[in-house]
Structures are given as structure tokens and as C-alpha cells.
Amino acid sequence: xxxxxxxxxxDLDARQLRRALTLADPEAARVRREAVPAVIGSWAPDxxxxxxxxxxxxxxxxxxxxxxxxx
Numbered sequence: 001x002x003x004x005x006x007x008x009x010x011d012l013d014a015r016q017l018r019r020a021l022t023l024a025d026p027e028a029a030r031v032r033r034e035a036v037p038a039v040i041g042s043w044a045p046d047x048x049x050x051x052x053x054x055x056x057x058x059x060x061x062x063x064x065x066x067x068x069x070x071x
Contacts, residue, residue: 004032009057020063032060 002008006020040053 002029004029004036004057004060006061006063008061009054010061010063023063036060 002024005024007017007024010017010020012020036056039056040048043052
């Protein structure tokens with residue numbers, strides 16, 4: 001459950017979590033680990049809400065596409 005992998009920053013049931021863990025791609029996570037902080041850093045300080053950061057983490061992992069369902 002490393003940062004920027006499909007199981008990171010999610011609220012999954014046991015079945016979904018097992019699936020997400022099998023989808024982890026270390027190289028993709030490395031790229032995301034570099035990109036996501038840059039995106040957050042480009043936001044104005046007043047625009048950095050916790051909810052937005054969680055949404056960004058979830059969106060960049062692509063979990064909803066990988067599982068084929070809305071998470």
C-alpha cells in the first residue's frame with residue numbers, strides 16, 4: 001500500500017483491496033510519486049484542501065478504471 005499505488009488512500013472492502021494490491025506497479029508508482037507533489041505544489045495555498053489531495057491521490061492511481069467500478 002505504497003503511496004500512489006491502487007490501494008493507497010482508499011476505502012476498499014477486502015475483495016477490492018486484494019485486487020488493488022495485485023495491480024500495484026512499482027514503476028508507475030515512482031512516476032506518480034514525483035508528479036503528484038508537483039501538482040499539489042502548483043496549487044495556491046488556499047486551494048490545498050485535504051479532500052482535494054485525497055481525490056488527486058485516488059485519481060492518479062486509476063483504481064476505479066483498474067477495478068472496473070466506481071470506488
